[in-house]
Amino acid sequence: MTFSIVGRCPESGQLGIAISSSSIAVGARCPWLRAGVGAVATQNVTLPALGPQILDLLQNAKLDPVAALDRALSADDWSQYRQVTVIDVDGRTACFTGKEALGLHAAVAGAQCVAAGNMLAGVEVIEAMVPAFENAPGSLADRLLAAMHAAMAAGGEAGPVHSAALRIVSDLSWPIVDLRVDWADDDPIGQLDRLWQAYRPQMQDYVTRALNPTAAPSYGVPGNE
Template identity: 75%
Template sequence: MTFSIVGRCAETGQLGIAISSSSIAVGARCPWLRAGVGAVASQNITLPALGPQILDALEAGLEPAAALDQALTRNGYSQYRQVALLDSQGRSALFTGSQALGLHHALAGEQCVAAGNLLADRGVIVAMLAAFEQTPGMLAERLLAAMRAALAAGGEAGPVHSAALQVVDELTWPLVDLRVDWAEQDPLGELTRLWRAYQPQMRDYLIRALDPTRAPSYGVPGDE
């Protein structure tokens, strides 16, 4: 009931995740990122604790496969989990348990990993990797291109209702953190529209946080 792409920009070192699901508020449970450490998509029958635990292990120096194995062993019920991750160097790890829902698949590509369950077709995951690798530009754009390719290839077996996009850079908070928690139709379209509205303002919000004396106008009453 979920498909996701985890990607890294080799030029900037940014890490990001785009994800969509038939369930409500997928962005609240499944994507986990930490600047300079890694990005984890924990899905299927989700245990949100896996994300922070894997990131802690990566930060402590474990390689991705070892960090993933440690978290799965610690919590049990691994047969119900599906996890895809990248570390800050672009190294990957993937896991899909035997009880993953429906048709499922997971693959690693160049600076990316994609995974899904309850898929319409296993080719959905192949299409995601190809789109990410072939799309130029900002990491967020490449992640969204991968998600559009997933839909074009069939997407999930049923309708999707929520979607999320997160990107981390060098700071302790996300550069991008956009969510559509519920849409009757086309949550990825809604997410893309959110990104189109947010992208021109993204750097302004960083300036406001880091140097308020240089902050652009807020455009609200009383702002001079």
């Protein structure tokens, strides 16, 4: 039903999530990030509230990812239906898969990343994601997408994938990347990658426009924002 990877770039400090699902609009419910704090993917039978709750515990209670995840799940009467992964600003990770998780499921932690999924074609889908992320060159977005492509090459979900999302935060209060394919009959991860390739050369320009409009380039389209 869903597979994802949360990761951190040790050079830039950026935190990110890439995720895909057979369900519509996975990016609306499952990836949660907060600059300077961490990233949470909450999936399987998704409780979106777990994302902000865990981020609050990381930020305000100063808990490590394992303790924050445990505390949030302890307050959820249906925690055995959840699959959740967490990474904090220091690259520490945690993951949980409840006994009621759908189909074949797996979670694997690596160097400053965690991959997890359910309703998988095989556990090798998740096992392929971590080395793909760890060994891929380029930016955090490139590495997250490399992991997603590796998952699909290893078999992906048991059924067709229809939606995908990529979200990244840096040291700003808003995401510097927030791209979604909410529904596609074919290859949403490929479509998401193409969105990233189109957005990549403009990403810094949009940051510049926000911080210093007088230095911002114009794209020459009416009402562009």
